[in-house]
Amino acid sequence: MTALFKGELIKVATTRTVFAYAALGVAVAIANALVVVLSKDLTTVSAKREAIAGIPMLLILFGVVGAAGEYRHRTAAPAALAGGGRGRLLLGRAAAYALAGLLVGALTTAVSLAVGLPLLRGEPGPRIGAGTIAAVAGGSVAGAGLCAIMGVAAGALVRSQVAGVVGALILMFVATPLLLHVSETAGEATPFGAAVRLAGDPTSDKLSWGAAGLVLAAWTVPLLLAATVAERRRDLA
Numbered sequence: 001m002t003a004l005f006k007g008e009l010i011k012v013a014t015t016r017t018v019f020a021y022a023a024l025g026v027a028v029a030i031a032n033a034l035v036v037v038l039s040k041d042l043t044t045v046s047a048k049r050e051a052i053a054g055i056p057m058l059l060i061l062f063g064v065v066g067a068a069g070e071y072r073h074r075t076a077a078p079a080a081l082a083g084g085g086r087g088r089l090l091l092g093r094a095a096a097y098a099l100a101g102l103l104v105g106a107l108t109t110a111v112s113l114a115v116g117l118p119l120l121r122g123e124p125g126p127r128i129g130a131g132t133i134a135a136v137a138g139g140s141v142a143g144a145g146l147c148a149i150m151g152v153a154a155g156a157l158v159r160s161q162v163a164g165v166v167g168a169l170i171l172m173f174v175a176t177p178l179l180l181h182v183s184e185t186a187g188e189a190t191p192f193g194a195a196v197r198l199a200g201d202p203t204s205d206k207l208s209w210g211a212a213g214l215v216l217a218a219w220t221v222p223l224l225l226a227a228t229v230a231e232r233r234r235d236l237a
Contacts, residue, residue: 004092012066012100021062025108028055033116043125045132052116052133053200054109054140056147057172057192059101063151064164066097071159086231090156094224097148105144109137135209136200143198143216150191150220153227188212191219 012018036042036051070093113133120128151168158164172192180187185206187193197212207215 004089005095008089008093008096009099012096015066017062017066017069018100018104021058022104022107025055025058025104026111028058029108029112030115033112033119037116037119037123042120042123045126045128048120048123048125048128049132049136049200051120052112052128052136053196054105054112054136054144056105056140056143056195056199058108059104059144059147060151060154060168060172060191061165062101062104063097063148063153064155064158064168065151065161067093067152067155068159068161068164069155072161087228090152090228090231091224094149094152097152098145101148102141102145104148105141108144109140112140113137139198139200139209139213142213143195146213146216146220147191147195150216150223153220153223156227157223157230189215191216194219 032053032055033051040047042048042051117128117133151164154168155161155164158167171190176187176190176192179190180193188197188207194207194212194215197207198209198216
């Protein structure tokens with residue numbers, strides 16, 4: 001498994017995808033901090049969390065594109081033959097993307113803090129404390145790692161970059177907001193709702209920070225297991 005992990009990690013690190021998503025994450029983090037702080041008065045600690053919140057959901061797309069790309073570029077079959085098993089290979093790939101997701105999440109979170117915290121000094125109301133900053137930062141990074149694994153599992157299941165990305169965007173920006181409108185509790189129990197809560201979204205208050213992490217993990221693990229089973233049963237060609 002260690003060799004598979006190293007091989008997949010090298011593959012991730014030597015493709016442009018991870019750098020593209022890192023750059024996109026940094027741009028989104030900067031834009032989020034500027035828009036939140038400059039567009040309204042933030043008078044509560046809860047509201048101020050939004051300015052430094054991470055964007056872990058972006059890593060779902062990263063995982064989908066990377067995993068589904070193995071089938072698009074026809075590298076899945078040779079990799080499985082060299083790795084000695086489809087299930088082991090997928091787990092090694094998920095671990096590699098999890099590490100990459102953590103690193104990208106750490107980078108984007110650092111940028112959010114570097115841009116957001118100085119801007120928040122001029123805002124009225126109580127200052128955001130070190131404990132809140134640590135919770136938002138930790139949740140954003142952990143959420144990024146889990147979202148990357150979820151994306152790998154989804155990409156392995158659908159095997160299409162276009163279908164995977166479009167499906168994820170629909171769930172993220174259409175289905176989840178609609179569900180939140182109907183029921184906040186049900187909406188926050190979705191993977192996207194839980195990821196947003198874990199990253200410090202002030203509008204999500206039904207789940208605690210720890211519960212959001214458990215919900216996101218509860219979605220990620222079964223999805224990865226389902227993808228592993230599917231890999232073993234389907235033709236790779």
